[in-house]
Amino acid sequence: MEKTDDQNCQDRHEEDNPKSSPFDFVIKQFQGKKCAPEKKKEQPSAIKEFFKGFDFGKSEGKDRREIEETEISNDGADDQSERQDPSVEDGLSHLTSEAKSPSGEQKFNQFMEKLGKKPSSKNLDLNNCALSAADITELASLLPFLPELEELSLSWNGCVGGTLKALTVHLHHVSLLKVLRLNNCRLTAEDVISLGEAFEIVSQLEELDLSWNSNIGGKLSLLTKKLQEGCKLKCLKMTDCNLTAKDGESLDTALQHLVELRKLDISCNREIGGGFKASTAHLASLKNLEVLDLHQCCVTEEDMTVLSQVIPLLSSLQELNLSSNKNVGLSSDPLLGRLRFLPKLKSVTISNCGLGEESLSSLAEAALHLPELEILNLSWNKCVGGNLKLLLGALKLATEIQVLRLSSCNLVAEDLALLTSLRQDGHLARLQKLDLSYNNNISDEGWAVFCQGLGAFKELSELDVSLSPSSCRDCRPWFGELLAALTQLPALAELAMQRWALSESQRKQMEGFNQDNKRNIRFDC
Template structure:
């Protein structure tokens, strides 16, 4: 190829200087008269020169065509290599999205992928997540990223990244200036080394989504992150979940959140957040008017701190998701939250699960949910609800026309009192998920659900969780199973017993199986701890003969 390019580089010289071979033979006159005059000789020379020029032009034309063919062949070869590479991994080729997640990539595969990047100039998304062998080989890939300068998304979840990989990734930031999403979650070796990456971020970085979930981040990493928030003003999603040592630096991070006013999602689940960090976060909320999701769940040490940290929470008029589950919320906290949460006019999802004071509070929040008509999901599992608080919820839920998910699991008061939700379940035409696990349900509760479905209600129900309700008698199951067919859209059903239990399936199994055959959408069935005979097992296996369903039983 270089030889061809070298010949084309000096066409002028070729015209002025015919080849030595042509000059040599030009001095001979084969088979012609020797009696030529000077004019004829001159004309012959001119004609020969023109012929040489024409020949040179033809040579150049051939060379150009050959060069073009070689170029096409090289390009086609690269495309073929890429297609073969993807086929080997059982993936379909896509010029813009390269998804190789969970493909058991080897170090050699990563090196081969790096060699293919020059043929993928249109790639905008690369995902190598859940490939442990990527760790230690990332540099081979990052040095080729200049070939994919349209790259916007890079996902490297659970790749066992090393310190060297983090350094290489940092250096790549100078190349992939258009990167908008970076996901490094579940790489525990990043802990203590985040500064190797953050110090390479340039001012005006286009990053919109940064996820560093469960990376063993330290307080020092939190400080490094805080220092670069001012250079990523377009940040919309920040996920620092499951980094329990970050709590010590959360106040510093909160102070710098003012530099990302367009933040829409902040996930701080299980971050070791403490009361001072919660206070700092509340102060930062005044700068985050665009926030759509706030998750501070599973931070037990913030319990008791809400009374001093909700001054700016009510100002989040665009907030759609608020997750406070398992935060050790106190009754005093509930008094404050009962005043603030009803002011979040755009709220669609509220999770207060595993906070026992929700049901015990003298200022019940549940009755005030009526002021949140956009609510689609209410999760109050294991909240110590009483019959009174269940009644308050039932009354408020009448004003929630868009309710799709209701989780009342692990509230024992529901057993025998499900009828209190009669009006709610009758009017909630959008409800798709109903979770009643470990609620001490009795036969009458199942009969109530069946009658609702047979009367045309709960028509869109897709998931029904009745697990861990050992209190339901065999007669109750026998009456319930034939009516299951009324739940036409049901895709998931769980009737498993508690781990400590084991009961014979009884005579109601036939009714269950008959109903299942009338539920074409059913994909999952949980029947753990129910004792099945060999015949019953075979019948279930026959029901699942096309392997399109997931049926769980272990007794």
Template sequence: MSRTEKKSSSDEETTPQAPLVNESIRGSKSRFPKAGSRKESIDPKTTDSQSQNKIPKTISDLAKTLTSETELGSRMEENEWFLQKLGRKAVNKCLDLNNCRLTAADVREMVALLPSLPDLEKLDISWNDVIGGNLHVFTQQMHLVSKLKILRLGSCRLTAEDVRALGQLLPRLQNLEVLDLSINRNIGGSLNSIAHGLKSTSNLKVLKLHSCGLSQKSVKLLDAAFRYLRELRTLDLSCNKELGGGFEDTAGLATLEHLEGLDLHQCSLTADDVLSLTHVIPLLSSLQELDLSANKEMGSSSENLLSRLRFLPVLKSLIISNCALESETFTALAEASIHLPALKIVNLSWNKCIGGNLKLLLETLKRSMSLQVLRLSSCSLVTEDVALLASVIQTGHLARLQKLDLSYNDSICEAGWTIFCQNLWLLKELTELDISLRPSTFRKCGQWFRHLLSAVTKLPKITEIGMKRWLLSASQEEELQGFDQDQRSSIHFDHGGFQ
């Protein structure tokens, strides 16, 4: 997983201008009286001994107050210096130290920072290797930030001891809503402590365990915890290649009635896993995003599963790329997709059976008025397929399409690209188009290139056109240079140069 993928739509933060550190300083000063501002009155009837007893007590209390205020102010100044040193600041109850190259000394300073951030709700210390082996230092002070809602520890090289410390920690974080432990390979071997701790986090909405070395046993442990996570909205178990076979006879997943996103790509799902998911996924009626990519055994065993996708009425994103789909499974998918009017993203790339059979998706393409992203890369598309796509575009059924990927389909002849480019101008919302060739293929652009340039002049939002390994002639290169001068230089043509 790249670092730019670490964002999640479920925990977007609103960032105010004033940093939390400064707010804490101002708040602390307002709670204590200033020296000399307090008026004392002495009753003349009060005995001298009583007055003498009261005055020292008042002075003592005031001294303690001033000392506490001074210490707090000093600590806050140190904290501000620490954050400035890292080029970060605590904003809107959020402390982001993601990818800061923290040292062991930084970790100790960060722990010292926690007492001044009692209202902290988001902490991100991902991509800092030094956290591995030192997490226990942090967890010992977590009671100081009991309001924490978001905790991200992705790619921190967590050890087995760290994972166990985290499992003692989770029951204390009653407000936790987002937990991201992705790219920590040692979690799989110690997941029992995490799974046990998850049973106490009933408010959890996002759980990410991408690339954590999970196994079949891990799925069983998590399945037992799912029954306690009724509020879970997003579950990411992707890129755990040893997980295959773990979904057999799992019932806990079906209890996640509010689940909106399920990512199981590259999990080596077996035929038995697919059979189990066939019974579970249709029950997740709130599901909006489903990624089953890079599970090759789905090709021959997913016909029933894909046909039951019709029971997911609010599904917006369907990603089934590189699943070795066969004609029967693709037909089942095409028939089910007709009943998914909310689809915005469809990715079927790297499924060769689609070539020559795109017509099976014709009704879906006509009815999906909200479709914004369509990816058909390396699907062995032929001229007939792009001609069909051009006809759908011509009738206005893909008016909201923003991204279209037809790359790595080298069997399309010039006539196919010509009719496609002649109708391309109708996609007024299009921002990205990719028609690149395979890395091993180089071809000269035909007359269709002129139609492409003409269409682009009528596309107000287009910014990126992928044309890798398409070779421009000298005259076509001149046309492109003239286009750049006459039109908008913000459009990037990524091509193979001229020859």
């Protein structure tokens, strides 16, 4: 059959171009696709592996689309791997760094471990830790992680001085702080200013202890002028801060804002004497005051006049310490007699006050109205010797008395006999601590009588019968009575009898008694 022209044309085309398979067609598609100059060409072996298992007898159009889409997807993935977005890399690096950095709690634990302290989120005690200025700065940076902190103590760290502002500016992170102790920190005027500013931040503060910071003297107003109405401070201690009479006057101004105050301790400030004369009105407003410590403040006669008017008005007062103020005993103002208006008094400490027989009598009369009295300290008042009988009525009524201190009072045998008879009559039943030290005038007979009745003090836990440092006496006349009494005192834990000479056999007896009964008997002669 003769072929048409069209058929001849087709035959020639097929001779020049043999019939191609679907696989050849796909390869042509890959070869014909335009690519970026830097892109690597797909190797034939990889292409064959890619299309292994394909059925090319099916729809050619569908296969072609799938292959092209796969190629485009692969090209995009290659492009992405070759051109990584720098911002993504930075983000991943940041996240990795965050994951590796310690948390606030971990930083705090590491800080405490460095100082050899156990971490506590509520009570941070860093007393005597040899803190450096860098430590204070680091501590300040940790305050945001301690929102439950209630007590912070940095006492006895000298380097706190001059660096306190680094800490106080962060105190708003610890709004629950109730106690701040900064004893002996060498605080400066700048620190006092920073502390005053902190009062506006730490509104819940209840206790502030600044004792033994000598540079506060003359600068207290920098602190007190920042006190505001509604202050919740309950305890203020400024022992031995070199406070002056001027500071005493500024404390007076501040008292109007301290209506919640329970304890005021400004003891051992020898220059503050004369600073109480303007404090009458404000001191009397401290209706909640329970503890007033003014020992060794060199109060003047003018101060005594003020205190005689004010102290009896402090209806909640429980503890009063006026020791080492000679004018207490010499002043004509009847302060001690007016203590009768303070029925809640539990502790009266007036050692070394230069008491005379008249002032002792005033105290004895007032003590008749102090049914809750637990502590009476009359040490270093020489007039007590031979006159303890003036207190006989008060000691009979003082059913709660637990501590009686009569050190260096020039006591005589009669005074010891009085104590013994009181106990034998059923009084002083709760007495736990009795200090009779430095009374060198008591005769051997007096000590013997006392030791014979000592076994009646069943609650006694501490007894001091030591002599003054310049003395040394033989205790053989009454040692046997003492040893017998010790076996009748189950509660006695400490006995001081320094400067009493003991023989070798007596020493062995005392040492054996110590070991067998787990007591602490101190002797040195």
